[in-house]
Amino acid sequence: MIDHSGLSVADFDKSKAFYEQALAPLGASFLVQIPPEYTGGVKVGGFGQDRAVFWLNQGEPHRPSVHFAFTATTHAQVDAFYAAAMAAGGTDNGGPGLRPHYSEHYYAAFVRDPDGNNIEAVCRVPQ
Template identity: 40%
Template sequence: MLVLDHVSISVPSIDIARPFYDAIMAALGVDKVYDRPAALGYGARCNASEPFHTYLAIYESATANVDEKRHWCFKATSRAQVNAFYAAGLTTGGKDDGAPGLRPQYHEGYFAAFLLDPFGNRVEAVCHRVE
């Protein structure tokens, strides 16, 4: 059973967030499901016949989330996809918060990268496969 159903975050500017999230979600093969003046949506919403989807919603708000311990981790299917996520984020306004690499303190195959989006939200991509 998947634990993460959806995540909602806020940013002070959708226009600045859009290229960053478009790039990192595309690198992970995640579809954009809507693009509104004050909101973005990626992934797929769950429904009764497909309860195992994951969804990310980004809303424009006067202030961004500020809790430095909060972060969102996205599943990657390969280490190459983690690398693509990291590169896409850096080229669209993100900042390094942990280059791609193994994190054996979690488990043997935990290969992840961490970024801060243009507003300081921490995002991670992880591949759990041992390669």
């Protein structure tokens, strides 16, 4: 249903570095930066695996903060996402583990990004 989405971030370079590290264990990387002549001088760039689906643009951060959940294919990917996001300067918002109150096989970890958004990696596959 959703083709792509993104966030406004206070410090584009800081957030780009955070997401490059946090999303790497999920197989995602920074794929494209839009030339400033197309953005009115605002930094805009996208992350994904084969195409950009998660975008950052420099601007006023969202208030209240928002939540994004990224797909992981294994519990180990969730664990690696959490470790990478924390090492990149994220703030713990719920370490890796099963969340049976969501569903029987919902294994996830939650981290706050540099702007306070709730970023999650989730695996729904039994392991």
